[in-house]
Amino acid sequence: MIxxxxxxxxxxxxxxxxxxxxxxxxxxxxxxxxxxxxxxIDSFKPNLYPDSDSKVLREKxxxxxxxxxxxxxxxxxxxxxxxxxxxAFCEKGQxxxxxxxxxxxxxxYCDLCGAEYVGLETERDFSxxxxxxxxxGRKQNTKIIILCxxxxxxxxxxxxxxxxKLLDSINNSLIILDEAYADxxxxxxxxxxxxxxxxxxxxxxxxxxxxxxxxxxxxxxNEKTVKYIWKVKIPYNINILSQHAAEQxxxxxxKVKEYTKRVxxxxxxxxxxLKELNFKVYPSGGNFLFVKSPIENLFEKLxxxxxxxxxxxxxxxxxxxxxGTEEENxxxxxxxxxxx
Ligand SMILES: *Cc1c(COP(=O)(O)O)cnc(C)c1O
Numbered sequence: 001m002i003x004x005x006x007x008x009x010x011x012x013x014x015x016x017x018x019x020x021x022x023x024x025x026x027x028x029x030x031x032x033x034x035x036x037x038x039x040x041i042d043s044f045k046p047n048l049y050p051d052s053d054s055k056v057l058r059e060k061x062x063x064x065x066x067x068x069x070x071x072x073x074x075x076x077x078x079x080x081x082x083x084x085x086x087x088a089f090c091e092k093g094q095x096x097x098x099x100x101x102x103x104x105x106x107x108x109y110c111d112l113c114g115a116e117y118v119g120l121e122t123e124r125d126f127s128x129x130x131x132x133x134x135x136x137g138r139k140q141n142t143k144i145i146i147l148c149x150x151x152x153x154x155x156x157x158x159x160x161x162x163x164x165k166l167l168d169s170i171n172n173s174l175i176i177l178d179e180a181y182a183d184x185x186x187x188x189x190x191x192x193x194x195x196x197x198x199x200x201x202x203x204x205x206x207x208x209x210x211x212x213x214x215x216x217x218x219x220x221x222n223e224k225t226v227k228y229i230w231k232v233k234i235p236y237n238i239n240i241l242s243q244h245a246a247e248q249x250x251x252x253x254x255k256v257k258e259y260t261k262r263v264x265x266x267x268x269x270x271x272x273x274l275k276e277l278n279f280k281v282y283p284s285g286g287n288f289l290f291v292k293s294p295i296e297n298l299f300e301k302l303x304x305x306x307x308x309x310x311x312x313x314x315x316x317x318x319x320x321x322x323x324g325t326e327e328e329n330x331x332x333x334x335x336x337x338x339x340x
Contacts (some may be wrong), residue, residue, distance in 0.1 A: 002118035007092070007114040014108065022306035024333050025322040028152070028288050030210030033259055034249040041057055041244050050240040057243050058232045060250035061218055063191055065203060070223045073230065076237050078180060078204040078217030082146075083109040085219070085246065086198060088232040096144040097126045097137055097216050101153060101314060103178060104118055105148055111177045118142065125164075126154040126282060126290070129324050130162040132170045148178040153320040155284025160187050177201045183208030183260050184267075184284030193222045200225065207287055208260050214242040224267055263287050267323045273333050274321075277340065287324045295339050 003009065058069040065072070075081035086096060091116035098106050100119030100313055110117035112291050120136055128151065137145050140274040147166065148156045167175060168188070182188045182203065190201050206212035216238060219226070238246075271281050271289060279297065280292040295301065298319055299311035309332075310320040324332065 008035055008092070008112060011016040011108075011111055012315065016098075019303060019308070020306065021303075021308045023324060023328045024308050025328065025332060026287065026308040026310045026320075027212070028320075028322045029212045029285065030263075031259070031325055032210055033042060034209055034252055034255060035245055038286070039245045039248045044227060044240075046240065048241055049236050050101050050238060052236045054238050054243055057216075057247050057250070060247055064250055064253055064256075065218070065220060066192055067193065067220055068223075071193060071220050071226060073219045073226055074235055074238055075235075076218060077206060077212075077215040077219045078178070078202040078219070080215075080237065081202060081219040082106070082176070082178070083112070084232055084234070085174070085176065085229065086110060086115055087145060088229060089121055091110070094143040095140055095141065096146065097133070097142045098148065099133065099151065100147045100149075101126070101312065102146070103152050103180075107339070122154065122156070126151075126156050128156055128158055128162075130166055136210075137170055137173055140141075140269055142173050144174045144176060146176045146178060148180070149187065150181045150285030152180065152286060153288070153290055153310065153318075155282055155286050155288065155290045157185050157187060157283070157285035161190055161191070163187075163223075163321055165194070167192065167199060171196075173197055173198065175199050177329065180204050180207055181286035183256070184263060184287050186284070190220055193220060194312075197225060198221055205221050205246055205249065208263075210254060211246065212260070215295040216242055216246045254269070263323055266326060266329060270323055270329050274336075277333070277336055288320050289320050291321060292316070293319055295336070298339070302332075302335060303338055305338075307332055307335050 021115055030052055055073040057074055058072045062069045094114055095116045095118050096110050097118040098187040099119060099122050107117045132224045177189055179188055179201055205219040274281050282290045302309055312318045
């Protein structure tokens with residue numbers, strides 16, 4: 001075999017577990033509610049390249065996110081944008097810091113480009129000590145600090161005052177706020193992009209919009225920063241189908257607001273049901289719950305019954321359960337009851 005370059009030779013390939021299921025609560029995907037009847041295209045011209053700058057899409061996103069189109073760069077999912085930014089800013093060996101546990105992709109993207117990923121342990125209750133992050137970020141001369149808010153997989157919400165403290169304290173590192181789940185909490189710092197030149201906010205249509213299959217995400221920062229990073233944007237990265245579909249979805253912001261409100265109610269109901277069944281349920285600002293189960297090997301046992309959730313092994317075993325529809329949550333609870 002022709003050898004891969006040294007920095008990636010040691011990596012493990014990422015495979016997604018593909019098993020049959022009845023209920024899928026393992027990937028925080030939303031419901032199919034925005035484009036369930038498909039979408040319309042006025043002029044379908046697959047012979048032409050798509051608009052490389054996603055102009056219409058950025059205009060519609062700007063309305064939802066409360067910024068202007070010049071503040072937005074669109075990506076093939078926010079994952080692509082996170083990868084692009086890490087790759088563009090980090091020389092080999094430079095440090096990227098985030099709390100652990102957090103989104104495992106940060107480490108993956110660091111590995112891919114040779115940056116050094118530094119994981120800072122959360123407290124035992126999975127809360128995140130911002131003073132610790134500020135101190136370590138400074139001490140270790142970190143190039144990028146990533147704060148996932150609300151955090152995946154723990155659900156922890158960093159209070160706005162802590163995020164502001166971080167932004168006020170660190171101005172020589174890039175600060176990425178991964179707000180993939182911010183639609184389900186009330187906290188976003190998009191309104192601060194003009195105040196902090198080193199702030200980049202990542203958003204996605206994969207969760208609250210229920211459009212993970214389209215692969216559309218947004219990087220939001222002040223105009224100067226966006227222009228600067230545009231150098232490394234992959235040309236034509238959003239295909240025409242995804243652009244059209246996402247544009248149409250963004251014409252239905254009322255439905256998104258309704259949906260996220262409903263998910264928050266269902267999250268509360270699911271929390272109570274799980275607590276009644278003696279689960280430890282952590283506070284969550286996302287469309288998922290992070291739990292400790294009284295049943296051993298819950299992940300495998302539910303999988304055998306066609307219900308998919310996620311398992312994490314830290315100091316002990318935890319599970320992350322996506323808040324499903326009322327019907328899906330009911331099936332989950334019934335299956336858990338039977339396991340008891
Ligand atoms: C789902 C998720 C993303 C992004 O997903 P895309 O589908 O690539 O937009 C980013 N960060 C976190 C923490 C996520 O959970």
